[in-house]
């Protein structure tokens with residue numbers, strides 16, 4: 001088993017949801033965290049809490065990953081010791097809207113493609129060479145069931161997650177013959193701010209995907225991420241699809257009516 005204490009873990013989109021849960025789970029294992037997110041106040045709150053609870057060493061970088069062309073220079077500015085990244089969790093991602101493709105909003109599409117695909121590429125393009133230099137590292141991409149099957153209104157979001165899946169496979173192939181591991185963790189319905197973002201703050205509508213089911217939590221996914229990272233060095237968990245028990249595909253969900 002790989003021990004994570006004193007490992008350096010970079011997590012994108014770390015201020016909430018799956019990203020924040022991963023930060024907590026890695027902190028519990030004694031890792032040092034490089035946390036990147038747009039909401040600096042939330043990041044600092046999280047890092048204060050982790051420092052208090054686990055004595056975690058955290059470096060917080062407030063950065064909007066939509067600025068994907070500036071990602072290499074942002075990362076090159078972190079202190080040298082933070083280039084020794086053992087685990088990169090490419091978590092940042094979002095969905096905007098459920099409009100039919102022919103009624104979709106081009107700005108929404110840009111935002112999803114910029115963050116879900118281009119930012120993941122730019123972060124990986126910068127960090128993987130650091131890993132190769134040290135001949136150590138693990139890239140864990142947070143994909144989605146939306147990268148396995150499209151669903152009505154999912155069009156561009158699903159396309160970005162199909163892209164993430166292709167990139168995970170491509171990275172694994174390009175890193176063949178090196179010790180660098182690549183994992184894709186692909187969840188179904190996880191209750192986070194995801195739905196609120198997708199429905200642009202309409203909280204009532206945002207609750208509907210989770211109605212009548214016990215959805216996954218960020219912690220459920222973080223456990224799988226940390227478990228993958230802790231496998232022995234010769235074991236590469238390549239792809240893991242995680243559903244709530246009530247879900248069997250993007251569109252097949254059993255909902256219990258509440259009285």
Ligand code: 8X3
Nearest residue numbers: 144146187188189250
């Ligand atoms: C999130 C899961 O089913 O809303 O990636 O697309 S789903």
